[in-house]
Structures are given as C-alpha cells and as structure tokens.
Amino acid sequence: xxxxxxxxxxxxxxxxxxxxxxxxxxxxxxxxxxxxxxxxxxxxxxxxxxxxxxxxxxxxxxxxxxxxxxxxxxxxxxxxxxxxxxxxxxxxxxxxxxxxxxxxxxxxxxxxxxxxxxxxxxxxxxxxxxxxxxxxxxxxxxxxxxxxxxxxxxxxxxxxxxxxxxxxxxxxxxxxxxxxxxxxxxxxxxxxxxxxxxxxxxxxxxxxxxxxxxxxxxxxxxxxxxxxxxxxxxxxxxxxxxxxxxxxxxxxxxxxxxxxxxxxxxxxxxxxxxxxxxxxxxxxxxxxxxxxxxxxxxxxxxxxxxxxxxxxxxxxxxxxxx
Amino acid sequence: xxxxxxxxxxxxxxxxxxxxxxxxxxxxxxxxxxxxxxxxxxxxxxxxxxxxxxxxxxxxxxxxxxxxxxxxxxxxxxxxxxxxxxxxxxxxxxxxxxxxxxxxxxxxxxxxxxxxxxxxxxxxxxxxxxxxxxxxxxxxxxxxxxxxxxxxxxxxxxxxxxxxxxxxxxxxxxxxxxxxxxxxxxxxxxxxxxxxxxxxxxxxxxxxxxxxxxxxxxxxxxxxxxxxxxxxxxxxxxxxxxxxxxxxxxxxxxxxxxxxxxxxxxxxxxxxxxxxxxxxxxxxxxxxxxxxxxxxxxxxxxxxxxxxxxxxxxxxxxxxxx
Numbered sequence: 001x002x003x004x005x006x007x008x009x010x011x012x013x014x015x016x017x018x019x020x021x022x023x024x025x026x027x028x029x030x031x032x033x034x035x036x037x038x039x040x041x042x043x044x045x046x047x048x049x050x051x052x053x054x055x056x057x058x059x060x061x062x063x064x065x066x067x068x069x070x071x072x073x074x075x076x077x078x079x080x081x082x083x084x085x086x087x088x089x090x091x092x093x094x095x096x097x098x099x100x101x102x103x104x105x106x107x108x109x110x111x112x113x114x115x116x117x118x119x120x121x122x123x124x125x126x127x128x129x130x131x132x133x134x135x136x137x138x139x140x141x142x143x144x145x146x147x148x149x150x151x152x153x154x155x156x157x158x159x160x161x162x163x164x165x166x167x168x169x170x171x172x173x174x175x176x177x178x179x180x181x182x183x184x185x186x187x188x189x190x191x192x193x194x195x196x197x198x199x200x201x202x203x204x205x206x207x208x209x210x211x212x213x214x215x216x217x218x219x220x221x222x223x224x225x226x227x228x229x230x231x232x233x234x235x236x237x238x239x240x241x242x243x244x245x246x247x248x249x250x251x252x253x254x255x256x257x258x259x260x261x262x263x264x265x266x267x268x269x270x271x272x273x274x275x276x277x278x279x280x281x282x283x284x285x286x287x288x289x290x291x292x293x294x295x296x297x298x299x300x301x302x303x304x305x306x307x308x309x310x311x312x313x314x315x316x317x318x319x320x321x322x
Numbered sequence: 323x324x325x326x327x328x329x330x331x332x333x334x335x336x337x338x339x340x341x342x343x344x345x346x347x348x349x350x351x352x353x354x355x356x357x358x359x360x361x362x363x364x365x366x367x368x369x370x371x372x373x374x375x376x377x378x379x380x381x382x383x384x385x386x387x388x389x390x391x392x393x394x395x396x397x398x399x400x401x402x403x404x405x406x407x408x409x410x411x412x413x414x415x416x417x418x419x420x421x422x423x424x425x426x427x428x429x430x431x432x433x434x435x436x437x438x439x440x441x442x443x444x445x446x447x448x449x450x451x452x453x454x455x456x457x458x459x460x461x462x463x464x465x466x467x468x469x470x471x472x473x474x475x476x477x478x479x480x481x482x483x484x485x486x487x488x489x490x491x492x493x494x495x496x497x498x499x500x501x502x503x504x505x506x507x508x509x510x511x512x513x514x515x516x517x518x519x520x521x522x523x524x525x526x527x528x529x530x531x532x533x534x535x536x537x538x539x540x541x542x543x544x545x546x547x548x549x550x551x552x553x554x555x556x557x558x559x560x561x562x563x564x565x566x567x568x569x570x571x572x573x574x575x576x577x578x579x580x581x582x583x584x585x586x587x588x589x590x591x592x593x594x595x596x597x598x599x600x601x602x603x604x605x606x607x608x609x610x611x612x613x614x615x616x617x618x619x620x621x622x623x624x625x626x627x628x629x630x631x632x633x634x635x636x637x638x639x640x641x642x643x644x
Contacts, residue, residue, distance in 0.1 A: 037359075041359070043417065049415065089360070093368065096367065282379075
C-alpha cells in the first residue's frame with residue numbers, strides 16, 4: 001500500500017490512470033484554498049461527480065476501511081481535503097455538515113492568519129485562537145483530521161496539545177533538515193509524536209531542497225532523519241504534488257483575493273514560479289520508487305510499510321472512526 | 323400510526339412533548355421559506371442539533387424504515403422539508419448535497435414564481451420551467467419528495483407528469499370543495515393519483531373554510547369527498563399547523579425580502595393576520611381525533627390506516643429508497 005497525505009491541482013481521468021500505474025492506494029486531494037462555503041460546496045459536488053464518473057479507477061473514501069476496500073479492488077481511494085477553513089465561514093455547525101458530505105481533512109489556516117490560528121508566513125503567530133479551539137473540538141467529534149501544515153509553529157504546537165485526537169502535518173518537512181518557514185521545528189514534531197499524529201514528508205522542491213530531491217535514496221535519507229526526530233510511528237508521505245497547475249492557479253493559491261500585490265508562497269523573488277519536481281519524481285506514478293529508496297537507507301520491510309501506509313491508516317482509523 | 327405531511331413554525335421541547343401526547347408518528351417540518359443556501363444550511367444544522375438534544379422524544383428520519391423504528395420506540399420521526407427551492411440557489415449539484423444532509427421534502431416554489439415553476443398566487447402560471455425539470459430529475463435520483471402545494475395548477479400538473487417518482491401536495495385541499503388559489507383543481511388531483519402521489523388534506527382555516535374546521539367529522543367529510551376525486555390510496559393528512567408563530571414570522575413567510583408592501587398570503591385584507599385553528603384542533607395532540615372522525619363518516623379501519631399513515635409511508639418508501 002502507498003498513501004500520499006496530500007496532493008493538489010486539477011485531477012483528470014489521466015491523473016487517476018497515472019495513480020493506478022503507480023499503485024497508489026490513497027491520496028488526500030485539495031478541494032480548496034481560499035474559497036468560502038458556496039464555492040467549497042461547488043467544488044465538493046464536482047469532486048463527488050468526478051469520482052463517480054471514474055469509479056472504475058477511484059473511490060471516495062471516508063473511513064480507513066474504505067481505503068482497504070479500494071486497495072482490494074485495485075482502485076485509488078481519495079480523501080477530500082481543504083487547505084483552509086474558509087469553507088466553514090465562521091460557523092461551527094458547518095463542520096458537522098461538511099463532515100457528513102465526506103470532507104475528512106481540513107487545514108486550520110493556509111498562508112495567512114485567520115480566525116482560527118496563525119500562519120507560517122505571518123511575522124507574529126498569536127497561537128491558537130478561540131474559534132480554532134472550537135473547530136478542533138468539533139473536528140474531533142465529527143471525525144475530521146486536523147491538518148497543521150501551513151499553520152505557524154506556535155499555533156501548531158498549541159493545536160497539537162489541544163486536540164484530543166491525533167492530528168496531522170500532511171505536507172511539510174523538518175525545519176532542522178531544510179530550513180524554511182513552511183517546515184516544522186523539532187519541538188513541534190516531538191509534540192506531534194506525543195499526540196499520536198503523523199507528518200507527511202514532502203517532495204515539493206521549495207521546502208525540500210535540491211539535495212533531498214536528487215534521488216529516491218536522498219529523499220529517504222531525509223525521511224530517516226525525520227524518523228530520528230519524531231519516531232517510526234509518526235512519519236509518512238505527503239508529497240504536495242500538484243497536477244495540471246498553470247500560472248492562474250499559482251496566482252490563486254498565493255494571492256487569492258487578499259492582496260493586489262505579488263506573493264511568492266513557498267517560493268521567492270529569485271524563484272518565483274513553478275519549480276521542477278524532485279528529479280526522481282517526474283510523474284506521480286514514480287511514488288512507487290519510494291519503498292526502494294527507504295530500503296536502501298536501511299529501513300526494514302515493516303518500517304517501510306509504516307512509512308508508506310501504516311502510519312496514515314492508523315491515524316485515519318483513530319480519527320475518522322467507523 | 324399518525325403521519326402529518328406538513329407543519330411549520332418554531333418547534334421546542336414542549337412541541338415535541340405535545341406530539342408525543344397526541345401519538346403522532348411522523349411530521350414533515352418546515353426548515354425554510356425564502357432562505358438561500360447559507361441560511362438554509364444554518365437552519366438545517368440547528369434542526370439537527372435540536373433533534374439530537376431531544377432524542378428521547380424525536381428522531382431525524384430519512385427513510386420509511388426510520389419512521390417505523392421511531393414508532394416502535396415511541397418517538398416522533400421528523401422529516402426535514404423546505405417550502406421553497408431557494409436552498410439550492412440555482413445549483414443543480416446542491417440537490418445531492420442537501421439530500422445527503424438529510425433533507426427529504428422540497429417544494430418547487432413558495433408564493434412567487436421562481437426559476438423552477440409558477441406559483442399559485444401569480445396571475446399567470448408559465449408552467450414548469452427548464453430548471454424545474456432538472457431539479458425534479460435530480461430529486462428523483464437522490465431520493466427527495468417533490469412538494470407541489472404552493473405551486474400553480476399548471477406547473478403542478480406538468481411537474482406531476484414530468485416526475486418519474488410519486489410526488490406530493492403535502493398541504494392543500496380540493497379547490498372544488500373549498501375554492502381558494504392555494505387549493506388544487508380536480509384534474510390536478512386525478513393526475514396526482516395517476517402518478518402514485520398523495521395529497522395531504524390541510525386544516526389551515528384560510529384554505530379549509532369554517533365548516534370543515536368545525537368538527538373532526540366535518541373535516542373527515544372533506545377528506546371523504548377528496549377520496550371520491552383522487553382515490554383512497556392518494557389522500558392523507560397535511561395540516562399546515564404552525565407552532566409559536568408571531569407577527570414577524572407571518573411577515574417573513576408572506577413578504578420575505580421580495581416586497582416593501584403587504585402580502586396576505588392565504589389570508590386577505592379582511593382576514594389579514596393569524597387565523598384560529600380548526601375548532602377541534604386546539605393543540606397539535608388533537609391530531610389523534612382524526613381517526614375517530616374518519617370512522618364516523620364511514621371509512622373502514624383499513625381505509626383509516628391508509629389516510630392517517632399508510633399512503634404517506636408508501637410514497638416515502640418509493641421516493642426515499644433504503
């Protein structure tokens with residue numbers, strides 16, 4: 001089994017076929033970044049339809065058992081995720097409604113501070129705010145996974161401690177291995193492990209660096225060092241791979257409707273646009289090179305199984321319930 | 323069993339206790355009149371919460387089996403309905419989402435023409451419009467009951483013929499028995515019967531008249547005459563009873579946001595406000611006087627069972643599915 005904790009972009013039948021060729025068991029997709037309730041419902045309805053239209057290749061998963069059934073029927077399970085909490089538009093009761101509609105992963109905030117928490121790109125992270133605590137409680141109750149990837153380190157730490165269920169950093173790396181605002185400090189990763197949560201190690205070049213992007217073995221070295229920090233039960237895959245993204249998509253991701261200026265997201269003025277994928281990760285099916293890389297750096301078959309699927313499955317089971 | 327095809331107003335724990343005292347098995351509640359998607363989701367979320375908070379008395383029903391289980395556990399099953407289609411805000415895909423969230427009854431339009439159909443209060447009824455046909459198809463697919471009570475007679479007839487599943491006139495009477503814009507002509511009632519649908523006979527004084535409101539037997543006479551028109555398998559109860567309604571509620575029902583003037587709804591300048599309930603229907607628990615009234619006018623026990631519950635249950639089973 002091979003589970004990717006986060007991808008984004010425009011998925012098509014061709015994307016699903018690639019995922020099948022790579023033997024990918026499960027992917028959390030991104031159904032929105034800045035969109036409010038109406039736009040998020042639109043996106044959700046279209047995702048449900050896209051999945052139904054391609055049900056020979058993919059299946060909408062809402063439980064760990066769904067993922068196991070997808071694997072058994074040679075299909076890729078898709079978990080519906082949002083990289084921001086704007087879908088709730090400040091309404092605590094909408095958490096339950098979106099959960100019932102199949103949403104399973106929501107990031108507290110994306111690149112900007114909001115009413116829930118501080119973001120990794122803000123100068124000052126105020127910590128977890130009042131509505132953020134309410135939403136985490138409600139996500140715990142309704143079986144949604146709290147994603148803290150773009151959340152600031154202080155807010156992340158407070159969210160990890162507040163949540164009664166395991167949480168996730170679906171797509172980021174260890175800041176001590178590659179220094180970047182998007183990456184997580186060792187104290188955060190240790191707290192995540194105490195909480196029973198999981199970090200999905202990214203392959204996105206801007207937050208991974210050229211060395212770890214060079215070969216499956218080099219990327220696996222990064223994973224091995226992350227395991228040294230967080231433990232073998234708390235490290236998994238979260239590539240942050242995007243599909244069919246063009247400039248308007250990057251503009252939307254980064255600038256949304258919040259600025260008339262330019263924002264580089266995880267990039268910089270020197271590296272403004274789309275960056276090349278990891279050298280070994282030319283197409284999404286190359287995910288199947290990961291188990292070999294992990295073996296090369298010394299992980300046992302049992303450890304490889306945890307990193308590639310078992311750790312995500314355990315968290316999904318605990319968080320999503322039956 | 324005693325099923326009421328439509329009530330409205332603000333339900334409280336006291337309302338639920340009254341329903342229990344009356345032995346009422348199932349009620350379709352009104353979660354909205356003019357509200358758009360956001361407000362309708364708010365209302366839906368609050369209804370779900372209200373039902374959960376009173377789960378010793380009531381249960382959210384989405385199938386006929388749920389209603390039978392509620393009866394077995396001495397609770398009242400509640401079906402969530404809207405008296406207008408504004409909850410969809412013109413988005414065909416939202417039908418599926420609201421169905422999944424538990425909505426089971428939607429009226430195509432309330433007192434005004436909209437993008438689906440003409441209303442009983444419009445001078446000219448254009449008939450079922452393009453979006454109306456789309457919504458009926460989608461409601462058929464997703465297991466929602468099409469309600470045509472306030473819809474104009476021409477649009478009602480076209481909707482009855484268009485629908486592949488039985489439809490409902492949840493709360494109206496026969497126009498030939500009491501002439502009123504809100505009531506339905508005999509040709510509509512005969513077409514409804516051909517479609518397998520059901521009309522819920524109302525007790526609302528403005529559309530029932532003082533005579534049929536005088537005693538349970540008088541009201542049962544109206545039901546008996548309706549059965550002569552539509553047949554014993556197509557007539558049921560739909561009181562249109564409202565709970566805890568005050569002037570602001572009537573203003574909202576009638577004027578919504580569509581006029582700065584005054585609209586009397588089913589009333590008139592001579593009878594502008596709240597009208598008294600039927601003389602025999604002082605509290606909602608008096609619904610249990612209906613079986614006796616029906617027996618008095620000569621219905622057999624089997625016929626009484628069809629009118630008070632069996633006909634609704636059959637339609638719910640056919641429309642909602644498993």
